[in-house]
Amino acid sequence: MIKIMADNNADGHVKILVGILLSDAWIEFWNELELTLVTFEDLGIHRDAIDTDLWKMCQREQIILITSNRNADGPDSLETVIREENRNDSLLVFTLADAKRIGYDRDYVERTAISLLQYLIYLDESLGAGRIYIP
Numbered sequence: 001m002i003k004i005m006a007d008n009n010a011d012g013h014v015k016i017l018v019g020i021l022l023s024d025a026w027i028e029f030w031n032e033l034e035l036t037l038v039t040f041e042d043l044g045i046h047r048d049a050i051d052t053d054l055w056k057m058c059q060r061e062q063i064i065l066i067t068s069n070r071n072a073d074g075p076d077s078l079e080t081v082i083r084e085e086n087r088n089d090s091l092l093v094f095t096l097a098d099a100k101r102i103g104y105d106r107d108y109v110e111r112t113a114i115s116l117l118q119y120l121i122y123l124d125e126s127l128g129a130g131r132i133y134i135p
Contacts, residue, residue: 001034002120005058007067007078008040008047013102014066020113029117038063051078055085055093064091064120068099079131088128094119097133111135 006014018037021030040047045057051069055078058065072079082093094116101108115135119126126132 001036002123003036003038003061003063004120005038005040005043005063005065007054007065007069009068010066010096010099013068013096013099016102016109017066017113017116020110021117026113026117029121033120035120050076052076052081052085054078055081058093059085059090062091064094064123066094066096066116068096082130086128086130090128090130091123092119092126092129093131095131095133097135108135 004014014037020026021035040049043057043061043063045054049057052075054065057063067078069078071077072083074080078093096102096112098108102112112135119132119134
């Protein structure tokens with residue numbers, strides 16, 4: 001089973017991507033990988049949790065985080081925690097390369113969903129990568 005979760009800034013984007021992956025064309029892969037979408041609420045964590053705590057929780061609970069967060073604004077930023085805490089066996093964080101396009105470009109959404117799916121199929125090969133931009 002592979003658990004995925006949208007960061008605060010990517011909820012709507014991830015719902016769109018999951019919609020693609022649940023379509024007739026891709027549902028077989030979703031089921032085969034036993035993909036599960038989890039939320040902050042499912043995990044009982046606050047949506048305003050600091051990035052350091054969120055990343056550590058995702059590692060501990062084996063959850064793939066999808067975000068559009070790119071900043072390194074301070075010691076508790078997602079980028080900082082990835083740089084400082086990432087190990088060879090750490091799960092990666094997927095970052096939407098162009099989150100705005102997901103709202104209006106269907107081809108881009110499909111490419112992003114397929115890129116995500118490809119990485120998830122070969123997840124073991126990406127451990128320790130830190131952050132991967134999709135598509």
